[in-house]
Amino acid sequence: MTTYSDKGPKPEVGKFLAFDHLSFWVGNAKQAAHWYCIRFGFKPVGYKGLETGTRKVVSHVVQLNDTIFVLNSPLEPGNEEMGRYLSKHGDGVKDIAFTVEDCEKIYKRAIENGAVSVKEPWEESDEDGSVTMASVQTYGDTIHTFVERKNYKGTFLPHYKLSQYVDPVLSLLPDTGIRFVDHVVGNQPEDEMTSTSDWYLKTLQFHRFWSVDDKQVHSRYSSLRSIVVTNFEETVKMPINEPAKGERKSQIQEYIDYNGGAGVQHIALNTSDIIATITALRARGVEFLNIPSTYYENLRERLKSAKVTVTESVDVLEKLQVLVDYDDQGYLLQIFSRPVQDRPTLFLELIQRKNHTGFGVGNFKSLFEAIEKEQFDRGN
Structure with a gap:
């Protein structure tokens, strides 16, 4: 693992503040938005569609604290761009x-x-103010939109209407405590990680924050390489992964195969109390990867000589299947969902940081083994 302290020169113009929102293209936006509300605790906050005068694309906006997802679907049969995207990815x-x-x-x-x-x-x-936006292409068919809100007072963006529908089920479910997007991971085909990360350094004036190679991150069967890039203020972190050769197909290569190329592999959502969050998410029916019991046996032994104290009960963490990574200064707690659609592509991570800025490199081997078990069940 390598960490980087050189941020390079401070950009003279423009500042990246945070992740603004993540916009999905899906086959059925209404159902997808409902699923994120039921499973993860989002609330519907905005809508654009036929009833608002939008004829080609319908958009449902759901939000939980500072995390905003926008679910979009084509309304017309002739939307070739979205049709090609959905067929491919x-x-x-x-x-x-x-x-x-x-x-x-x-x-x-x-x-x-x-x-x-x-x-x-x-x-x-609109009546709530103005927003300036612009978009550029990044890896695969993914784009970045820059959003300057200019003191905009509305719920999301101009021309979105507040949802009038109140789902009676949502009030019956436990709060999940998800706060904001911690990082967004992009998978690249083999030998494209470096050029992709360099794109961020050159075009957006990001810098390298953290990296690992396949000698550090591997199991018996598969491995990966990863470079994390971030803005000058280090408020937006983007890990860029690629597969490395192994005895079998890596989980990164499986993603590339089923996604039809590069794309967002997972979204990490930050919480200040992962035990409460995962307890609530499991009660809501979210499915997570299963971690072998030997991981927790080894964890208990390793923590005996660690310079940090994990204040959470390891018994509770084992019951919830939460992973622990640490160094001499602090630790993080993390857990990974199973894919959130039928293709084994996009999934979500929940993460709690306690004076630790890493990405769980100490857990990668156990994570790989859990994913490989599911890959075996899928015949991949």
Whole structure:
């Protein structure tokens, strides 16, 4: 594992503040939005569709604290762009949007440094204020939208209407405590990780934050390499993965095969109390990877000589199947869902950080073994 302290020069223009929202392209936006509300505790906060005068694409916006998902589906049979995407990738993340200062300057700098434009800066406004946005292409069919809100007071973005539907079931379910998007992981085909991470350094003026190679992250059968890039303020973290050779097909290669190329592999959601969060999510029916009991036997032994104290009960963590990674300064707790659609592609991670900025490298072997068990069940 390598950590990087050199941020490079501070960008003269524009600042990335946070993940703004994640926009999905899915086959049925209404049902997908409902699923995230029931399973993960989101609330419906916005809508655009036929009833609001939008004729081609329907959008359902769900939010939980600072985490916003936008579920989009085509309304017309002739929407070739979305049709091709869904046929190739299945349901997935199309747009990783960032909240920024000075959208136009960030966009201009990105284009000057080689980024491909998806949409030049445009402004949208309503009675709640105005928002400036622009979009560029990143890996695969994924894009980034820069969102400058200019003191916008609305719930989400201009022209979205508040949902009038109140689901009586939601009030009966336990709060999940999910706070914000911690990081978003993009999988690349073999030998494309470095060029993809370099794209962020060149066009968005990000810097390397953390990396591991296949000598550090492997099981008997498969391995990966990963580079994490982040903005100057280190508020937006983007791990970039690629598969490495192993005895069998790695989970990264399985993703590439079923996604039809590069794309978002998983979204990590931050919580301040992972025990309460996972207890609530399991009560809501969320399925997680199964971790072998030997992991917790080894964990108990390793913690006896660790310089940090894990305050949570290991017995409770084992019951919930939560993983622990630590160094001399702190630790993190994390758990990974099973894929959230039929294709073995996108999944979600829940993470709690306690003075630890890593990504769970100490858990990768156990995670790989759990994923490999499911790959075996899938015949992959």
